[in-house]
Each structure stands twice: as structure tokens, then as C-alpha cells.
Amino acid sequence: MKRQPLLHPGLNLGSTDEYSHDVSEPIIFGFWVFLMADLVLFAILFATYASMSVQGQAGGPTPIDVFDLPSAFIETMLLLTSSITFGMASLALKYKADSLHLVFWLVLTFCLGAGFIGMELRDFWVMIQQGAVPQRSGFLSSFFLLVATHGIHVTAGLFWMLVLLLQLRVFGRTTEVKLRLMRLALFWHMLDIVWVCIFTFVYLFGVAQ
Amino acid sequence: MQNVVSMRRNQELPKILVRSAGVLLLLTSSVVAASDGFINPAGPVAEALRDHLIFIVVVMAIVIAPLFIALPWVLWRYRLGTKSGSYQPNWEFSWPLEVLIWGLPAVIVGVLSWNLWHQSYELDPYKPLAATEAPLEVQAIALDWKWVFIYPEQDVASVNELMIVAGRPVRFRLTSGTVMQSFMIPRLGGQIYTMAGMVTQLNLLASEPGQFRGLNTQYNGMGFANQKFMTHAVSQADFDTWAVNMSESKPPLNQTAWAQLAKPSVLASPQSFGSVAEGLFTGVIADFTGGYHHIKADGTDL
Amino acid sequence: MTDKHVETYTQDFRSYCIGGLLALILTSLAFGLVVFEVLPNFERLIAISVLAVAQIIVHFRYFLHISWHSHRDDLQLVLFTSLILFLMVGGTIWILFNLHEQMM
Amino acid sequence: MTAESSFSLLGILTAQDISFVHTFEHPGMSEFIDASAGGVMVMGGIIVIALLTYYRGWHALWCDWLTSVDHKKVGIMYIVVAFVMLARAIIEGVLMRYQQSIAVNDPGILSPDHFGQLFSTHGSIMIFFVAMPFVTGMMNYIMPQQIGARDVSFPLLNAISLWLTAAGAALVMISLVVGKFSTGGWTAYPPYTGIEFSPGEGVDYWIWSISLASIGSTLTGLNFATTIYKNRAPGMTLFRMPLFCWTSLCTSILMIFAMAPLTIATLMLALDRYAGFHFFTNDLGGNMMNYANLFWLFGHPEVYILILPAFGVFSEVISTFSGKTIYGYKSLVIATMSIAVLSFTVWLHHFFTMGQGANVNVIFGIATMLIGVPTGVKVYDWLLTMVRGRIRLTTAMLFSVMFLVTFVIGGLTGVILANPPVDFAVHNSLFLVAHFHNMVIPGVLFGMIAGYQFWFPKAFGFRLAERWGKVSFWCWSFGFYLTFMPLYVLGLMGAMRRTVEWFRPEYLGWLQVSFVGALLLFSGFLFLCVQLVVSIRQRDQRRVPAGDPWDGRSLEWSNSSPPPEYNFAVIPDVTGQDAFTRIKQQGQAYASPIAYEDIVVPKNSIVAPVIGIAAIMFGFALVWHIWWLVVFSFVCMWGAVIARSFVTETERVIPASKVRADHEAWLQQVRECATTPREQENTSVNVGRAEVLT
Numbered sequence A: 001m002k003r004q005p006l007l008h009p010g011l012n013l014g015s016t017d018e019y020s021h022d023v024s025e026p027i028i029f030g031f032w033v034f035l036m037a038d039l040v041l042f043a044i045l046f047a048t049y050a051s052m053s054v055q056g057q058a059g060g061p062t063p064i065d066v067f068d069l070p071s072a073f074i075e076t077m078l079l080l081t082s083s084i085t086f087g088m089a090s091l092a093l094k095y096k097a098d099s100l101h102l103v104f105w106l107v108l109t110f111c112l113g114a115g116f117i118g119m120e121l122r123d124f125w126v127m128i129q130q131g132a133v134p135q136r137s138g139f140l141s142s143f144f145l146l147v148a149t150h151g152i153h154v155t156a157g158l159f160w161m162l163v164l165l166l167q168l169r170v171f172g173r174t175t176e177v178k179l180r181l182m183r184l185a186l187f188w189h190m191l192d193i194v195w196v197c198i199f200t201f202v203y204l205f206g207v208a209q
Numbered sequence B: 001m002q003n004v005v006s007m008r009r010n011q012e013l014p015k016i017l018v019r020s021a022g023v024l025l026l027l028t029s030s031v032v033a034a035s036d037g038f039i040n041p042a043g044p045v046a047e048a049l050r051d052h053l054i055f056i057v058v059v060m061a062i063v064i065a066p067l068f069i070a071l072p073w074v075l076w077r078y079r080l081g082t083k084s085g086s087y088q089p090n091w092e093f094s095w096p097l098e099v100l101i102w103g104l105p106a107v108i109v110g111v112l113s114w115n116l117w118h119q120s121y122e123l124d125p126y127k128p129l130a131a132t133e134a135p136l137e138v139q140a141i142a143l144d145w146k147w148v149f150i151y152p153e154q155d156v157a158s159v160n161e162l163m164i165v166a167g168r169p170v171r172f173r174l175t176s177g178t179v180m181q182s183f184m185i186p187r188l189g190g191q192i193y194t195m196a197g198m199v200t201q202l203n204l205l206a207s208e209p210g211q212f213r214g215l216n217t218q219y220n221g222m223g224f225a226n227q228k229f230m231t232h233a234v235s236q237a238d239f240d241t242w243a244v245n246m247s248e249s250k251p252p253l254n255q256t257a258w259a260q261l262a263k264p265s266v267l268a269s270p271q272s273f274g275s276v277a278e279g280l281f282t283g284v285i286a287d288f289t290g291g292y293h294h295i296k297a298d299g300t301d302l
Numbered sequence C: 001m002t003d004k005h006v007e008t009y010t011q012d013f014r015s016y017c018i019g020g021l022l023a024l025i026l027t028s029l030a031f032g033l034v035v036f037e038v039l040p041n042f043e044r045l046i047a048i049s050v051l052a053v054a055q056i057i058v059h060f061r062y063f064l065h066i067s068w069h070s071h072r073d074d075l076q077l078v079l080f081t082s083l084i085l086f087l088m089v090g091g092t093i094w095i096l097f098n099l100h101e102q103m104m
Numbered sequence D: 001m002t003a004e005s006s007f008s009l010l011g012i013l014t015a016q017d018i019s020f021v022h023t024f025e026h027p028g029m030s031e032f033i034d035a036s037a038g039g040v041m042v043m044g045g046i047i048v049i050a051l052l053t054y055y056r057g058w059h060a061l062w063c064d065w066l067t068s069v070d071h072k073k074v075g076i077m078y079i080v081v082a083f084v085m086l087a088r089a090i091i092e093g094v095l096m097r098y099q100q101s102i103a104v105n106d107p108g109i110l111s112p113d114h115f116g117q118l119f120s121t122h123g124s125i126m127i128f129f130v131a132m133p134f135v136t137g138m139m140n141y142i143m144p145q146q147i148g149a150r151d152v153s154f155p156l157l158n159a160i161s162l163w164l165t166a167a168g169a170a171l172v173m174i175s176l177v178v179g180k181f182s183t184g185g186w187t188a189y190p191p192y193t194g195i196e197f198s199p200g201e202g203v204d205y206w207i208w209s210i211s212l213a214s215i216g217s218t219l220t221g222l223n224f225a226t227t228i229y230k231n232r233a234p235g236m237t238l239f240r241m242p243l244f245c246w247t248s249l250c251t252s253i254l255m256i257f258a259m260a261p262l263t264i265a266t267l268m269l270a271l272d273r274y275a276g277f278h279f280f281t282n283d284l285g286g287n288m289m290n291y292a293n294l295f296w297l298f299g300h301p302e303v304y305i306l307i308l309p310a311f312g313v314f315s316e317v318i319s320t321f322s323g324k325t326i327y328g329y330k331s332l333v334i335a336t337m338s339i340a341v342l343s344f345t346v347w348l349h350h351f352f353t354m355g356q357g358a359n360v361n362v363i364f365g366i367a368t369m370l371i372g373v374p375t376g377v378k379v380y381d382w383l384l385t386m387v388r389g390r391i392r393l394t395t396a397m398l399f400s401v402m403f404l405v406t407f408v409i410g411g412l413t414g415v416i417l418a419n420p421p422v423d424f425a426v427h428n429s430l431f432l433v434a435h436f437h438n439m440v441i442p443g444v445l446f447g448m449i450a451g452y453q454f455w456f457p458k459a460f461g462f463r464l465a466e467r468w469g470k471v472s473f474w475c476w477s478f479g480f481y482l483t484f485m486p487l488y489v490l491g492l493m494g495a496m497r498r499t500v501e502w503f504r505p506e507y508l509g510w511l512q513v514s515f516v517g518a519l520l521l522f523s524g525f526l527f528l529c530v531q532l533v534v535s536i537r538q539r540d541q542r543r544v545p546a547g548d549p550w551d552g553r554s555l556e557w558s559n560s561s562p563p564p565e566y567n568f569a570v571i572p573d574v575t576g577q578d579a580f581t582r583i584k585q586q587g588q589a590y591a592s593p594i595a596y597e598d599i600v601v602p603k604n605s606i607v608a609p610v611i612g613i614a615a616i617m618f619g620f621a622l623v624w625h626i627w628w629l630v631v632f633s634f635v636c637m638w639g640a641v642i643a644r645s646f647v648t649e650t651e652r653v654i655p656a657s658k659v660r661a662d663h664e665a666w667l668q669q670v671r672e673c674a675t676t677p678r679e680q681e682n683t684s685v686n687v688g689r690a691e692v693l694t
């Protein structure tokens, strides 16, 4: 190899598709910067939740009253598995010449993600049935905003996946589509990290206290 | 000749500055003496604040004054076409200077920080003032656009008028029945926010009898500019007489009177109340924090 | 560094598998701690926090492929972000709890 | 939100909300001023449209500007937005000064409500729609050229950021005619701005215009940071970048991290207002203190977002007009970075008086003062840059010098405010108002004006008239001191901010002086306009086609004025700091390159205007609860993005032959130009080729 290979975070295409790797440099970096800005957004929501879940219950339901821990656990498992399947999709993107594997893994990821969203909506519904609506207290306002913001991100990721599946169909595996898939992968894995924090600091903490 | 002209031009600007600053300072000090800001203190807190301010300015002058002196000199000495200063377009670094320009401000900030540390604890508004007498307790409630003062020990209340004892510390406990506001009596000391459902504290003292303006400093709508009150610092004897007169002659601050006060309005003149409904102050706070039923899991209680 | 970062399928595959496995295990552990009420209350909170941090590191390492081999810019970015997040979250929590204590 | 309003075609909008109708029905001085302002705006819009139609400018406007993704045009458009908004915000400033100067024991001419709207729009506009677009535009125009890049990393995203900012600005302007603006100040503290105490559309206008702008800024930050990290010319290492690029980088980083808290705070406030959430309400567990916390988590870094680019400009201007390398380059870089990082550690100093413990105040107070150290280093580095130089007091330089003098006064008062005990006494007072105007006017605005004087010839190909520039400068300087020094005094005398009427006769004199000062400031602004008009008329004597009128030191001066759309015919190879000065001294300036290559530039795109217009509709619809339009415009925005991702032909190639022809023609022209000695740079001798001293 002539030049020192540059490794950006995420799966590098360098060893199989050098051209795409070369142009990916600023684009992936830019996307990382975006992810970091997004992470700040979540961090602020976490900090707000941290205070409101304790100080803002207003005599209303407390975390332990309304959280369905097993359900959250299953959601976590779904999302984690979807990260692994997206990993497999990335591998297919990098190493497999055909799109079949890629599409298979993406569709699987989509289903897992959709399952996650479905369960989350069910959880919300149950809470609302119990009267634990966001209008009830500061704690619930901040809970719904934090968790729903994550949910909206996942939903956006699902839409994005659909668009990319369409693009795979229309354009095939062009550099542009590849780079978009790589960005979606980063987005997806990052949402996982955010969820791990939600699971731990919202659900587990809420119930453990 | 030409030199003189360009010198004049080059120095015009800083010179004017220095002069106007001087004039300003003079004017300031004379006007300030007559003003009712903390700069003309009427109590130990405001006095400490003023001294702290002066201390900062003096210490900062050590690093700021050199700029005012050096800048005109540099502009003059290194102007285009001069023969005076050497021209070294690539001169870009010097360790001694570097150490100086990082070091000196760092030392100054160190000194200021030390001072800040001590003063902040010393002048913490929650901290009771050192005095032999027990402080006078006053509960202040911010409303739109008026201040309600309750004197729990005397069981009287006044609106838009504050009566305190000269020479005796006052301990305020403050809350708000509406939006966030900020309570301040400039000549006595600093301000503190008042917020619904919460209690903040402030300790002040007026050294001498007198009248001091107080106000809300945090914008809260149409009546903001009119939300002011007069503080009367009087002797203990006068204060006691006043309190007794109040309880004998003024109407009670009951729920009806309170409901009237709580409506947004600007009062034409201060009001007084001869007795205060039990637990009014805590009630105002509880309005925003308590009184909720604990929700049941099945939601029947919502 | 001996290898020139020319990854092979097996290497990459293994990376995702290890990551996935670790992630699932760590989550289950934390869940187990809470459900079965292992450890006293405070220690339990500490334990699940540690597990969460470990899991975040796992995700960064195996899914997002951030490591000391990464491009310097990206690593700097992530580290700098961590610093800012720490300041913002830490500061906010400190301030709000302090205010709460002083006023309620 | 009643049932019928949710389904009505116009939401809760009624004829009563149009300011003209309102004024007609409730005449009064305050209403009259309000309606005239609206009238002026509408008239201005109509005149612009008429002129464009008359001169058949629509096509050019659309094709050359509005759809353009060229960073230079985007930059100029940012500055135009800033300029339009500025015109409104200055007048509001002067109006407020007038009101206060007559309102001693007298209601004056403005109703309290109108005054509330004035300081709210003035503050919000000045920060978000004047200062922000101004610095963003400046960075847009200059930074890519200084690092030797052809454009920013994501040109389309750049245009989208511009349009989002412009959409926010448009919403504020619309509020002049349709409905009212918030009275909550630029900080919009709840619970006052909550639905209970501020029903109506005002706060909603604030929320959505600020949100749009903040998203635009986040995207800008991300774009610039990537550009600086990834698009530098070969050899342009980070530590060879001009300081303006360093400050741009730090500003971008601040934008990336600091906008999120604002976005979240406004979102929460919106949820409180629209959906009955309890983030900042008085009851049910809401906590308004968190709003203050979040707002300033953004708000403090924000003021450094504004000042850092100005610092960059001063570095360039002072070094160039001293004919000398910047003193202490590394220490300036380190200082800039320290300021950027430290700015995330001090936000609590805006609410020292909220009631937290002394320990919290102490930590944040000390952190705040620490910023004084790197700032002081910068100040003295600039001073030392002049030492052993040859200083030319051009307009840009005068502004820079006056900045140094005045800024330290503002810094001094900043340090005073950083001491919690003293802040308890002057918080919310005119002392504070004086402090921050002392930072934003001599700091940010002087910086931007200096940059404008400095780079104008680069952007438009001719120099500005120095004489008018200097007249304006003196008005600005005296105006500033006259306006704001009295406010310091008033603050110490216990006069508070946001006050529509006073009751202390001793304030009167100071207030009147301050008003005179404001008029002077305003005339300073007018003289800047005069300067522009005069310069345009004399443009033929003022042309600088060779592109280097000031003996510039960085790469942007090495190409023509105005530069070609691709900036550099051939990407330069950089060998050190002060890249262009080096090239000149080595005698390699204006040499023909060995080879030319095809240049790929992005094509124009309608995506950004579509998003921008949809964003205006989106904001407007949210303010007036026109739900169908909310959905529609939201779909439009994202539809445009998705549709764009299916477009494959997004770039255009400029063939090497054309690049060669243009560039060689320009080089030929430059070689024929006489060189200008520095003494004559403000005469018509100066055609943009600087004399090189060896």
C-alpha cells in the first residue's frame, strides 16, 4: 500500500472499494459532527430528566408506578439485535458483490426497528391509560420528551432505510448510496447508545430506587 | 511640522478618551453621592458591595492601564513613514513578553478569585448578618405588580410599603404568587429572585433611619415599571408603635383581600393590613407544590 | 502497528459478533441486577451505571469502530464531545439540585 | 386552542391581528408607530418587487443568487439579511433610547406593551438576525478562500442554513404586520412567557423564529468545522491557518455544541404552550430555573460565537495594516481555544441571583474571570503585533484600535459582573445593559465593520471611500461612549433594564446624553450607507482588479477581485504561515501555473429556497395554529430533501481550457498593473497590486 490508510470511525470501505473510501472522508466526518451535536441534544434531555424525575413528580405517579421494565428490556434486546443485523448489512455492503445479502439484512433491521417502535408505542399507550400523561407532571413531561425524541429518531431512521432501499433498487450500489448507508449505520448504532442510557438511567434507575 | 500633524492625529483618539473618562468619573462621583443606588450605601451589605466593586476596578487597572498608555505610544512610534522605531516585519515572538502577558493576568485573576471566594461566602444573601439582635422576620410575596410584606411576629402586613428597624438586621423570606421576580432595595444591598412554589432568602440591614426605594428588577409585564415600594427604616420604638397601630386600625388580610391583591394591577397607593390569615405565606407556596392526590395505578384518582 | 488496517471479512465479522454478544450480556446483567435486587440499593445503582458505561464503550469500539487506531480528528471529536457533555450534564444536575436544596 | 380553531382554514388568525386594522380601530401613538413600521416594511417590500420587475431582475436574482450554493454568494446573502434586519433593530434601539430619555415621571410615547415588544425584537434581532448572520456571512465568504478551498464541504447544506436563518428573520418581520411579537425579551424567561401569563401569538413568534435560526446555525457550524478539518489546501496545516480561520473553527465548534440547549429549551417552552406540558410552569412540577439554565448554557457560548470571528477579523486587519506578521501566533491560537472551551463552564453567571449556594456561585464566578486571561493575552498580542510594524490608520484599522481601547472597558465591567456579590447589586440594571453593548458594539459590530471595510474590495472589486468611512468611525466612537457610558452610571444609581418609565428626576440628564449618543450612532450608520453609495458611484476610480489592495498576507488576496466562482484556478501549495506574503516575497506571485485541470463545481439548486419558503410557512402556521399548513410545509421540507437525494447530476464541470483562458487573462492584466506603495493605497494609484518590500 502506498499511502497511509485513513481510518474513519465506522466500517471503512477502504480494503474493498478504494474510491468510495477516498471520497467518504469529509462526508463521514461531517456526519460524525452531526451525531455529536445530536448527542448534546440528548444529553440536555437526560440532564433535564435527571432533575425532573426527582423534583417534578408533583404528587403524581412516580417512575416505579408507571414503568414496565420487562417491556423495556425486550425493547432493548430488539434494538441491540437490530444493531447486530445492521452490522451484518454493513459487512454485506463491504464484502458481498450482490445486493441480496444487503437487502436481506436491511429488511431484517427494519423489522426489528419497527418492532421496537411498536412496543414503545404500546408502553406509551398503557401509561396514558393509567393517567400518566405528559400533562400530569414535570417528571412525565420530561420522560415523554426524552423517550419520544429517541423514538422519533428511530422512526426517522426507518424512513431513511426505506428511502435507501428504494435507492438501492434505482441506482444500485453506487458510491453515493454506499455512503448514505454508511451514515445510516452510524446513526443507527448511535441511537443504540442513546437507548442504552435511557434503559439504564431512566428505566433501571427509576425502578431500582 | 508634518510630524506634529500626524502626531496630533495619532494621539487624538486616546487623548480624547482619557479626558472624557476623567470628566465622566468626576461627574459620576458627584451624582452618585446623591443617587439611590448601592453606590451610595445605607447599610453594611451595600457598603461591602461597593468596596468590592472598587477593589476589582483598582486591581484590574494594573493590567488595563498599560494598554491605554502603550497603545497611543505604539501608534505614534510605528506609524507609516516614521524613522523612529525599527521595522521588523518578521518579529513575532519573545519569551519574556509572553510570560508577562500570560502571567500577569493570571496573577491578577488569582487575586481576584481569592477575593471573590471570600466575599461570596461572606456576602451570601442567605447568611444571617452578624448582629447582637435577632433579625426582624419579613415574608415577601411578589405579585403582579406589587409587593406584599408580612411581618409574622407582629401579625401585620403591608403592600408596596416596607417598614424595618434601623440598626436591626432583617431576614427576608421571599416567594412569588406569579411569575419570577427579583427583589431589591438598592441602597441596602443586592437582589434575589422570587419564584412560585419556592422560598429564597435575603439578609439586609439599614444602618440609619431613612427612606429607601425598593423594586422588582425582573421584567414581568405591563406594570413592571410601576412595581416599586418605599422602605422606611425607623427606630425600634417607632416600629412597635406602627405595628400596634396597624393591628388596631387596619382590616385583616384574609382570603377575600388576598384574592383581590392577587389580581394583576398597579396600586395607586400602599395598603396595610392589621392581621394576616393563618399560614398565608406557606399557603401561597403550597398552591404551586402541594395539594395533589397521589395518583393510583388504575388512574381512578385523576 | 504491524497490520496496515486491511481488514478481512472474518475480522470485521468477528468484531460485530463480539460487540453484539457483549452488549446483550451487559444489558442482561444490568437488568438482572435490578429485577433480582442483587446488592444494596446504592451499590446497585453504581453497578448498573458501570455496566452502562462499559456497554457504551463496547458499542463505540465494536459497532462504531472507534479506537486508538482511528483517525485523530474523529477521536478528538469524540473526546471533546465527551468533555462538553460532562460539563453540561454535570453542571446542570449540580445547579438544579443545589437550587432545589436551597429553596424547597 | 379551541375545537373550531383547530379546523379553521386560517387557524386563530383574524383580521384584528393585522396591525393596520388594529391601529385603525384603536388609534394611539404607540399603535401608530407600530403600524408605520409595518407600513414601511410592506412598502419597502413592494418597492423592491417593483424595482426588480422594472429592471427585469427576477431572473438574475433567482439564477445568480437565490438558488446559488457558491459560498461567496451565500456569504453575501447572509450579510444582506443582516443588513435588512439591522435597519429595523437600530431604529428600535434609538426609539427605546428616545422613550427612556423623555419618560421621567411621564409615560412618554410608547405603551408598556409596545416597549416590551421593542426590547424583545431589538435583542432577538440583533443577536440572531444581525450579529449571527453577519459573522456567518463573513466566515462564509472569507474562510474557504483563506484555507485554499474551492468551497465549503457541503455547499447545498450551506445554502439551506442560510435559508433557514432567513426564514426565521422573515417570521420576525411578519410579526410586525400580522399579530404581535413576544414581550419576554431575547431571553424569554418563563413562566412569564408561558401560556398562562403570555397568551397569544407573541411568544410563539419568538419560539419559531429562534428555532429556525438555531437549526440553521447548527448546520453552519457542522459545515464549517468539516471544511476546516477536511478541505484545506495541501501544506495548509492547522498551525499555518490565518487566525480568522482559527476563530472560525472555534466558533463553529461552539455552534455545534451550544445551539442544542437552545433548541431544546424552545422546544420545551413550545410543548408547555401548545400541549400543556410542565417543563417550566409554576405548578405541577415545572421548573423554570431549568429554562434559565438551558438558555444560558446556550446564551453564554453564543456571545463568544459572536465575538470570536470579530477577534479573527481584528487579527487579520491589525497584522495587515501594521505590515507585519502577527505577534504570538501560537499563543493567540491557544488563547482562542481556551476561550472556546472555557465558555462552556461559566453559564451560571447570568443567574447568580437565583438563590443557589455560595459554593456554586464561587466556582462559576472564578471560571468566568479565568476567561479574562486568554482575552487579555489576545489584547496584548494585538498590541505587540503593531510594535515594530509600520501602521496605517485606515478605516478598518481605526475600528480595530478603537475596539482595543473600548473592549477592555467592557471586559472590566464583565469581570465586575463575574463577582457574585457585586452582580447581586447590578444584575438586571442598566449597568448590565451597558456592559453587553460595550462588548457587542465595539467588539462584534466594529469587528464586522472593520472586516467589511477590509474585504469589500475583495468581494466587489473596488475600494470604499476612506473619508466617509472615517467620518462614520468618529460618529460610532463618540456615539458609543455617549450612549453607553451614562448607562453604566445609571445602573450604579439603581436604574433597571426594560423599564418604560422612570420616577427619579436625577436620571434625566444621563438619559438625555444617552439619547444624543444614540443619534450619533445612528448617523454613524447613515455615513456607512453614504460611504457605500459614494463608493459605488466612484467605482471606476476605485477598482482593484489585481486583487491585493492592502498588501494582504493570506491566500484570499492572491486571486482576482472579485474572485472567480471556483476561487483558485489551481489550488495553491502552502509552505508556511502568511501564505501569500511568502509567495510574494519569494517572487512567485502571479506566476503562471504549470498545468490546469477541469474544475468541478456544484450546480445551483432550488432545494434551499424551497426549504426556506416552506420553513416560513411552517413557522407561520405553527404560530397561528393552521394545522393543515403545518403538515403540508413539513412534508414539503422533507420531500425536498428526499427528492434531492434522487438527483444525480448535481455538479458541473468547468473545462481546463476555460480556466486557463480566464486565469491567464487576469495574470496578464496584473502584470501590467503598477505596484502601489503603502503611502498611496488610498488613492486611485491603487489598482490592487501591492509593492513588495524585500
Ligand code: HEA
Binding pocket: D083, D086, D090, D091, D093, D094, D096, D097, D119, D120, D122, D123, D124, D126, D127, D130, D131, D184, D185, D186, D187, D433, D437, D440, D441, D444, D445, D448, D449, D452, D483, D496, D497, D498, D499, D518, D521, D522, D524, D525, D528, D529
Ligand atoms: C448585537 C447586538 C446589539 C446591538 C448592535 C445593539 C445596538 C443598540 N442597542 Fe441594544 N440590545 C441588545 C443587543 C444589541 N443592541 C440586546 C441583546 C438587548 C437586550 C434585550 C432584552 O432586554 O431582552 C438590547 C437592549 C437594548 C435596550 C433596552 C435596554 C433596557 O432593557 O432598558 C436599549 C435601549 O436603549 C438598546 C439600545 C441600543 C442602541 C441605541 C443600539 C444601536 O443603535 C447602536 C448602534 C448600532 C447600529 C447603528 C447598527 C450597527 C451597524 C452596522 C453593523 C453596519 C455595518 C455594516 C455594513 C455597512 C455592512 N438595546
Ligand code: HEA
Binding pocket: B060, B063, B064, B067, B104, B105, B106, B108, B109, D187, D303, D304, D306, D307, D349, D350, D351, D368, D369, D371, D372, D373, D375, D376, D377, D379, D407, D408, D409, D410, D411, D412, D413, D414, D415, D417, D418, D419, D423, D426, D427, D428, D432, D435, D436, D439, D440, D443, D444
Ligand atoms: C460579544 C459579547 C460579549 C462578550 C465578549 C462578553 C464578555 C464577558 N462577559 Fe458578558 N454579556 C454579554 C455579552 C458579552 N459578554 C451579554 C449580551 C450579556 C447579557 C445578556 C442579557 O442578560 O440579556 C452579558 C452578561 C454578562 C454577565 C451576567 C450579568 C448579569 O446578568 O447579572 C456577566 C457576569 O459575569 C458577564 C461577564 C463577562 C465577562 C467576564 C466577559 C469576558 O469575556 C471579558 C474578557 C475581557 C477582558 C477581561 C478585557 C481584556 C483583558 C485584559 C486587558 C487582561 C486583564 C484581565 C484580567 C486580569 C481579568 N457578562
Ligand code: CUA
Binding pocket: B195, B198, B199, C099, C100, C103, D289, D354, D355
Ligand atoms: Cu427557582 Cu427555586
Ligand SMILES: [Cu+2]
Binding pocket: D299, D300, D303, D347, D349, D350
Ligand atoms: Cu455570559
